[in-house]
Amino acid sequence: MNLNTSKGTGNPIDRVEGKLKVTGMAKYASEFKVKNLVYAQGINSTIAKGRITAIDTAEAEAQPGVLAVITYKNAERLAQYDKDLHPLSTTSIQPVLQSDQVHYYGEYVGLVVAETFEQAQYAARLVKYTYAQETPDIDFEASKGKAYTPTEQSDYSRGNVAEGLAEADVTLDETYVTPIEHHHPMELHAIIGSWNGGNVQAYASQQMIDNAATTIADTFQIDKKNVRVMSPYVGGGFGSKLAAKQHVILALMASKAINRPVQLTVSRNQMFTNTNLRQRNEQRIKIGAKSDGTLTALSHDTLSHTSTYEQYQEACGTVTKMLYKTPNNSVTHRLMPMNLQSPFAMRAPGEATGSFALESAMDEMAFKLNMDPIAFRIKNDTQVDPSNGKPFSSRLLNECLRLGAKEFGWENRPQKPASKSEGNWLVGYGVSAASRRAPYxxxxxxxxxxxxxxxxxxxxxxxxxxxxxxxxxxxxxxxxxxxxxxxxxxxxxxxxxxxxxxxxxxxxxxxxxxxxxxxxxxxxxxxxxxxxxxxxxxxxxxxxxxxxxxxxxxxxxxxxPDEEYKAHSVFSFGANFTEVWVDKDTGVFRIKRMLNVASCGKILNPKTAFGQIIGGCVMGAGMAIAERTEVEPNFGNFITRSFADYHVPVNLDMANIDVVYLPEEDKIANKMGIKGIGELGITSVAASIANAVFNATGKRMRDLPLTPEKIF
Ligand code: MOS
Structure with missing residues (x-):
């Protein structure tokens, strides 16, 4: 059957551009044929803090094919931040090569442009920098003293958490840590940029075309009408391509200088330092509950780092404001400046990490209360968003949990941790609830x-x-x-x-x-x-x-969006179920199976939607079992600088994932009844895995990733 002969939404048709992609016909940013094209290579700083005292470009400039070596000394002046530490957004200007200052290891300090890619790469290695180095802030513990409330602060509270905790029969106070992570879409960040005497044209791998045009126009102080950005195919983004980054500006700056189109690719190695990251978070959760499981208080305090020149906060507490009914709630976010690159949104920013803390804590609390973790969540369900008093447009979280329990065989879960085994393997089941805003x-x-x-x-x-x-x-x-x-x-x-x-x-x-x-x-x-x-x-x-x-x-x-949309809280909901097997002697564990039950409005195409959810599950599993970018403690560079050392799950880790959609059309969300899927998929996956490891072993995992040596 040729599925693509069908009409309308709701059918699992094949991707209409699938053939173009698998035959290599779909063009990505760096693949467009542009006449007179030349190639650029960015140069990265080798200190984390200080200033450049001397640059020797002579040898690089003398190489065959080299057309320009651009550094802060000869770069054109771009728009500058009004002040340090401004809040970062998807349309923020991206000044680059504007001063001798170095803010983090790997910051761009130069660009070589040459006739060929190889010539540019080779010459880039010959530019010599001398630095006056200062001691960088690269230690998380030492930086805590500098924590501050962000300018666009997102603290929230209702009721009184201290009173709510005092009323509780059972309380919990735990801190959950998630490490620095990187996005790494398959397609590298890249641009072919042509200045064209002020009629800018950019083939660039970007998620948001209009925002990219704004960033280019604002950084060069030109009219946005004269900027054309094209990105017909994008090989993944995960948030890293939401904004036009400095390489976009570098390529256009070079094109303007030499009057030819310039291709610039951010190498896989540079994607660790020049395209943002998910920062390390420490999240402290406090919960109070009556002995029947009724929540009396819930608080969520997040400490994150940002760069020394921009503020980015991942709103980890978002989920905690709205997911459960409790009269007393507080959420805070604090930032500390460090000599690391600016963080930025990575798939489900806030929810992916926030739900690890909240849904692990809810599991811990259920255990303390001697309640089933699903029953505990259902007990504290709410059909009204407690953070703003608006009804949810639809909220089928309980249905997701109940259906998932049935499909997964939750009744086979041992109540007592470390009490079920298969040969030398301890077997455990974990569950978590997921919620993700469904904006329109x-x-x-x-x-x-x-x-x-x-x-x-x-x-x-x-x-x-x-x-x-x-x-x-x-x-x-x-x-x-x-x-x-x-x-x-x-x-x-x-x-x-x-x-x-x-x-x-x-x-x-x-x-x-x-x-x-x-x-x-x-x-x-x-x-x-x-x-x-x-x-x-x-x-x-x-x-x-x-x-x-x-x-x-x-x-x-x-x-x-219409008035009805604005009068409601619009979220997608879901539940994650995981079974893990943990080796009794080594702590090596296997994710045996996962089930995701999703309630996200009308499913336009079950096949592409399935891809979104399982992709989210794999990324959530990566967060739980593998991903971690390590900062080198002396120099402040990242030790993990390639896929050889930045680990992600492989097929063997992800043997068996099932997805079930609740049939739903949310007509309050929008006329077609659609709600978002992509970021729901990753949300709370890590907690369901950590909760399963607890059920298998009795060991609570509050520090991601969960590697075997932490288990016993
Ligand atoms: Mo997403 S992190 O808004 O691409």
Missing amino acids: MKTSAKVILELKNDAVWATLQMDATDIGTGSYTILAQTVSEYLDIPVEQVDVELGDSEYPVTPGSGGSWGAASFANGARAACEQALKDLKDKAGETAATTTVALMKAAQLSTLEAEGTAE
């Missing part, structure tokens, strides 16, 4: 209809991106549904700033926003056709085109 943002789209051979063909255009998530496919399905034409008759064109503006891919708002934008464009097209057709019995799109005597029609539409 203003989105525009254009649809072009053509009548050819008695059929209507449609082209959809929007600046949305497909970062591997399936945007092309769900948008083809959406247009097919609203115009009532087969999917094969729909072309989707994405990732170009000349197309209508969307919020881009991020924050799990892509599917809901893009699809509703496409819907709005189709509805506008049909309305225009009906207006032009006048009195007619025609109902199909083909008949309407004929009645209106049109061979082609263009229409634009915009979708945005």
Whole structure:
């Protein structure tokens, strides 16, 4: 059966761009054919703090093919931050090579441009820097004294946590630690940038086209109208490509200087230092409960680090504000400046890490109360978001937990830890609840209809991106549904700033926003056709085109959240179940199986949605069992600088993952009933694994990753 002959959303059709990808026809940022192209290589600092006292570029400049060596001495002056430590956003300017100061190990200190990639790489090694080095802040414990409240602070409280804890029969106070992690999408960050006398053109691997154009325009102080950003295919991002980073600015700066298009790729090695990271978090959770399991207090205090020049806070406490009913709640976030690069959003920023702390603590509490952890969560369910008093648009968390328990065989879980075994393996089951905001943002789209051979063909255009998530496919399905034409008759064109503006891919708002934008464009097209057709019995799109005597029609539409959306709290929910086997002698463990039950509105395409959830489960497992970027304690560089030493799960670790979707359409969330999936998938996965390890061994794991030597 050729699944792609179907119409509309809801069908598990193959990716419409799948063939282009597997045959190498889909072009990624660095693969576009651009005339007169030259190559650049960034140079990284080899100290973590200090200043550059001398630079010798002579040898590099004398090499064959070398066109320019750019350092802070000859770089053009760009827009500068008003002050140090400004809050970082996806449209922040990205000044680079503006001073002799070094803020972290690996910061860009130069760029070599040459006729070939190899010439640029070779010459980059010949530029000699002399530094006046200072002692960097690279020690987490020592930096704690400098902790401060961020400018855009997100502290929250209701009731009185101290009183709530005093009323409790059982209390808990524990700290959970997650290490520095890196994103590492398959496609490296890259750009082919052309200055073109001020008509900037950039093929760049970016998640948010419009924001990238803003960053470029603001950094160079030019009109955004003169900036075109194209990113038709993106080989993954995970948040690292939300903003245009310094390499984008470097390439354009070089292109302006030598008047040729410049290709710049951030190497895998440089992706550890030049494209952000997920910072280390220490999260302290306090819980109070009555002996029947009723929560009386819940607090969540997060300590993170940021760079010495920008503020980024991962809002780990977000989940704790809204997930459970408790009258007394408080959430704080504190930052400490360190000589490490700026952190930034990594898949489910806040929820992925926050849920590890909260859902581990809830499991600990259930154990202290001698309650089943599912029953404990259900006992404290709420249909109203306690952080703002708004009803949830829909909240099927209890249903996820109950259905998951049934499907997973939760009744086989030993109540007592370390009491179930298979040969030399201890067997344990873990559960966790997941919640992730399901944002929906203003989105525009254009649809072009053509009548050819008695059929209507449609082209959809929007600046949305497909970062591997399936945007092309769900948008083809959406247009097919609203115009009532087969999917094969729909072309989707994405990732170009000349197309209508969307919020881009991020924050799990892509599917809901893009699809509703496409819907709005189709509805506008049909309305225009009906207006032009006048009195007619025609109902199909083909008949309407004929009645209106049109061979082609263009229409634009915009979708945005309505009052009902704003009056509700809109979240996706889910439950994770994990079975682990732990070797009694060595602590080596295996994730035997995982089940994710997800409630995330209408599923536009079960196949691409499945990919999103299992991808999230694998990334959550990576967080739990493998990922950790280590800071070298003397120099402040990262010890983990390649995939040889930055570990991620492999197929053997992830033998068996199942996903179940609760049938749901959330019409309050948006007209099509869609809620986000991508970031729900990773949320609380790590806690379900840690909770399973506790159930297997009786050892509580509060410090990720859970490596065997920590278990016994
Ligand atoms: Mo996501 S961390 O907003 O790509």
